Amino acid sequence: MAHDTHHHKESFITKYLFSQDHKMIAKQYLLTAIFMGAIGITLSALFRMKLGWPDERFPLLESILGSDAAPDGLLDSNWYLGLVTLHGTIMVFFVLTGGLSGTFSNLLIPLQVGARDMASGLLNMIAYWLFFLSSALMAASLFIETGPAMAGWTVYPPLSVLAEFQPGSGLGMTLWLLSMTVFIASSLIGGINYIVTILNLRTKGMTMTRLPLTIWAFFITAILGVLSFPVLLSAAVLLLMDRGFGTSFYMSDIVTSSGALDATGGSPILYEHLFWFLGHPEVYIILLPALGMTSEIISTCSRKPIFGYRAMIGSMLAIGFLSFIVWGHHMFLTGMNPFLGGVFTFTTLLIAIPSAVKAFNYITTIWKGNVIMTPAMLFCIGSVSTFISGGLTGIILADSALDISQHDTYFVVGHFHIVMGMTAILGMFAGIYHWFPKMYGKSMNKRMGMVHFWITIVCGYGVFLPMHFLGEGGLPRRYYENTNFPMFDHFLDLNIMISIFASVGVIAQVIFFFNFFYSIFRGPKSSQNPWNANSLEWTTPVEHVHGNWIGEIPTVHRWPYDYSKPGKDTDFVPQHIPLDDNEEEH
């Protein structure tokens, strides 16, 4: 367990590229995620142009995407689906799974549990470079002549199997599957490392019930990932075999323009089961880290202990467990046995209970607090709001009977973008603003952070709230244009409004990118504990050192939420301060 802390000279390559230091790897993840995020949100702004102004020609589209994708500035309908598919894939996997968990699990797990580094620095480095490779493959698929994968981020077969069904199911789909296979390897290696580190490398006194909620969130997230990603891997491998080796796991009774295919006996429904067995836990793989960081930041910035610490852990465990037995709610209308539909409705609605507990605990933490409105705190408040708003519409979609009239409409798009997309993105921004000083030893500009928050939350709700009403009007998602049906004409102006909010929201992220990169190089030097927080990462020096602490690793004597504890001189008591005589822990 003893770890050498002597300093050996490092070359540029070992320090910045093939680093095994968890802090550097966290920054590598973050930069990759920011790069992928920029691609992901740009794609959404581009296809929103088509949806908002279906008849306009945008020379901009042609100059960005090329003349195959947007001849004369009019987006091609196959490429529209390609942009939608890559937007979903990039945001879900590369920004909010790889990026979010990769950045903050790596940064915070060793620092907050009191470890010199991850259990295996080498595996950690390998995980990052696999992530980088898969990101590069996915981004590269945008540059193929026939376009990227176009079957939606769920890539249901048979659509994703034959290039005859859509051009993106050729090389684009192959790259998608290769990229995802590498990505899954990366997240499995990363996940195992996180779990081992949390279980084995906690410092003296750091019992499981003294862990910050961030660590609990990363811990449960890693377990979910390790248990569910292998299933996606098997789905992807079988799909590769159906595409390349003539098997028929997912194919049966299919007629193409050249006649009936040989494939018999398979079923696309098998793929859907395998996909969603990952796909639903994936939602919580995305959400839990954001909620964990939100817990930490809300408590710190409200100068008040998180309300119901144990209930928060319990509800995360409950959500984690339940997330494995609800995947069928994505498949109510596949023709599966109605009895199963009923079971999945029941288990899905159960998730609302721990979620409600979490939401109320956040609100109670703010109640009678002393709330410092740092940019991170603003993003956390926004994140709780979207968690509530989006979670509530989930009650409707969980109901199999209601799903008959809501399934795959814009109601679904609005719902999951608010509850999963916005909550996680806002939580991720909160984490970046809050732990930026820990990552770079500099502070980000607070005013720009505040402006960034307000534009983001206004545009986010401005985009996704109206979508619920498009869905109530029966408008299906993934439509290239809505003008083929006069019954949707009264939504023309609503779609323009959504597109305007979307473009403004995307352009506003420039404020963040600028603030982020400017502060890395020119930001003012931060102090050691800028937010007067309790957890261990703020006891490390501002300048990064190999092994995190220069001397001994501090011993932990209390939970991390002793804010405004009566009888103390300061409104915070860090975890390594021993209890006074007769002081109760909490």
Added chain:
Amino acid sequence: MEIKFIIIITVALFFIALVQLMKIYDLAAKVRGEKSQEKVSRSENMLMANLMLVFMVVFFGFVIWLISKYGSNSGLYTSATIHGREIDELLMFNWWIILPVFFITNTLLFGFSWKYYHREERTALYYPHNNKLEAVWTIVPAIVLAFIVIYGLMTWNKIMYNQEKGEIVEVYGYQFGWIVRYSGVDNTLGKADYKMVSATNPLGVITESTIKDTYIEIDQRVNDIDSILSNNINDDGEYLLPESKVDKLQEELDRHKRRKYRIEASIDRKENNVNVYESSNDDIIVQEIHLVKDQPYTFKFRSKDVIHCPWFPHFRAQINAVPGMETSFALTPTITTAEMRADPDVQKHWENINVIHNERKRRIGEEEERVLFDYVLMCNKICGAGHSNMQLKVIVETQEEFNNWIENNGDNKRLTFSGQEVSWSKTKEQASL
């Protein structure tokens, strides 16, 4: 090219300007003696707190505006089916629970953020837990959810376990459209198989004659390929065609032979049972869906190529069409197209739609037209480039109108699958067998 160059220059200049502005800002902050970016000043805290309140008001206002403008007037009106009305009621029940919770919790969140913003002289309350309170907000949601679950499952079971009693109509999805088959007097669809699908038999219906036709078609193609191959061979037994072409032809040849073998082995059962294919004789294949008001229907769905999802928004009905399996959905339409068009709300709405529709037509230089309300079938599962235009008109009408439509195809009599003139004597009572 020049435009791109100018754009790049402009963006670069913009960033340089931003960097300079930031420098000035930092310098000014230093001169003013502000400590750092880490401490949020009292006035900033207050401003953010007030903005929380402003945001909440605007946010709620936006939601209420959306509800008033689109909530009761979504464009789908009252459901036109029996089960659809139950879905709508269940939905309203859910909204009445969800919306109050939405407003209350968001008010608490933004309200507390506003009220308890940071002031040096205040101290936060040390309040780590309260088991009673936590029990309350575990148990109360659980009870409310119990009502939602029970009501929801009752509705679900009622709809889904009611699947086999109406007149059977088949809808067959393909990239990118639908074909419809009525089951005729016997209310039984003739058997179909994907291996039988061809240009003349788009649904792959199995009859003695379609099997014969398929054999002829396959044999012809096999002969064609054989003759192409044998005509392009030289004396040394080498093909004169490019290798890839030969491979392709041989592959196709194998496929046709396999198809014929599979039809012989698994479909061609005529010898065993003389009547096995008779149920298709009275089937009727059409390109439009007509339904009789108050008549129960059982739709059967199949797909030719990829997963489609037939979606009848006005009927609140959808289920996937999956290649390799048959799915079904039962519904009973209750409002005819004519009745719907005569409804004052619908009329008002469609007047508005006509205005918007023709404004757009003028803008893009197309001829103006008068659009009327119609029920419609569309695709709701991503299926490729034409996904957004897989539409089929659906008409609900009286029995007489229906009989007239199904017996006549314009000036001609409509023919059944076996070539007989359609004679639809069914009334509602007879049909719900």
